[in-house]
Amino acid sequence: MVTLRRFRGAQIDKAGRFFYAAGRNAVNLALMQDAQPPSPTPALLGPDDPAPFSVVNPEGRTDLLLFCDHAGRAFPARLETLGLGPRELDQHIAWDIGIAGLGRRLSAALDAPLFLTAYSRLVIDCNRHLTDPTSIPQESDRTPIPGNRGLTPAERHQRQAEIFAPYHAALGALIQKRLDDGHVPVVVSLHSFTPVMNGFQRPWHVGVLWNRDARLAVPLMQRLAQEPDLVVGDNEPYSGRDGHGYSIKAHAEALGLAHGLLEIRQDLIAAEAGQDRWAAILHRVLLDVLGRPILHERHLGEGSTP
Numbered sequence: 001m002v003t004l005r006r007f008r009g010a011q012i013d014k015a016g017r018f019f020y021a022a023g024r025n026a027v028n029l030a031l032m033q034d035a036q037p038p039s040p041t042p043a044l045l046g047p048d049d050p051a052p053f054s055v056v057n058p059e060g061r062t063d064l065l066l067f068c069d070h071a072g073r074a075f076p077a078r079l080e081t082l083g084l085g086p087r088e089l090d091q092h093i094a095w096d097i098g099i100a101g102l103g104r105r106l107s108a109a110l111d112a113p114l115f116l117t118a119y120s121r122l123v124i125d126c127n128r129h130l131t132d133p134t135s136i137p138q139e140s141d142r143t144p145i146p147g148n149r150g151l152t153p154a155e156r157h158q159r160q161a162e163i164f165a166p167y168h169a170a171l172g173a174l175i176q177k178r179l180d181d182g183h184v185p186v187v188v189s190l191h192s193f194t195p196v197m198n199g200f201q202r203p204w205h206v207g208v209l210w211n212r213d214a215r216l217a218v219p220l221m222q223r224l225a226q227e228p229d230l231v232v233g234d235n236e237p238y239s240g241r242d243g244h245g246y247s248i249k250a251h252a253e254a255l256g257l258a259h260g261l262l263e264i265r266q267d268l269i270a271a272e273a274g275q276d277r278w279a280a281i282l283h284r285v286l287l288d289v290l291g292r293p294i295l296h297e298r299h300l301g302e303g304s305t306p
Ligand SMILES: [Zn+2]
Pocket: 069, 070, 096, 190, 191, 192
């Protein structure tokens, strides 16, 4: 595993925009709503804090890129735990339970690179645009987050610059490197969802979230439905069309890469045995689907049929 303590490719221009200058095509990561110049010391992340993300199998040879925006539940020491107790920190609001273990197994099985975030989505949500009100959430699933109240623009900027930006810059850099080398990767984002939300028992085992590009999502759902006893959600339990997600838009849609977002129910992958089982399922399903040549073309137009 390669751990990048500080990714130097992320830059910030005078207007406060993060960008990654990648060869010919600069990837403009996000516009910052309350742009501030880089904050003075002290930095948010101290020497004993983990790096904002890690990359597993960066040289993986499959034309597939995996990432988990909500893999981690670390907190920078300076933020303590945002005022939350152990009970809240164990819940789904802090992270996607089980997804890192599943991602590691899938990365190994498919020989694909995998990006894992280290910090809790409650510090900053790496799958939200920086202008989204839930980027640094005031509450999550009706739990107030005391340490996110009343932040100054400089405090918001620190979280953006030290956690969000390096992760997305590195993801963008690896994709651009693959493209420069003549490979068109498929982009798959991995998440997990809580079995019960607002009193509703969610019936799905796995869901595929997608928007206009059907190239991966539709064959993936069809193939998943062939597995015994699986309930497969089509844009469930969330929709790829509601405009909230950031990473797939930035790293796949914007570049015309085939993609999908997979949601796996947390109770199925909380333990290692479940992660083994689901890695095996997703391994064989993706192997059956990924060979389609159309997935390794860039489609920059409106929509795309499978
Ligand atoms: Zn998630």
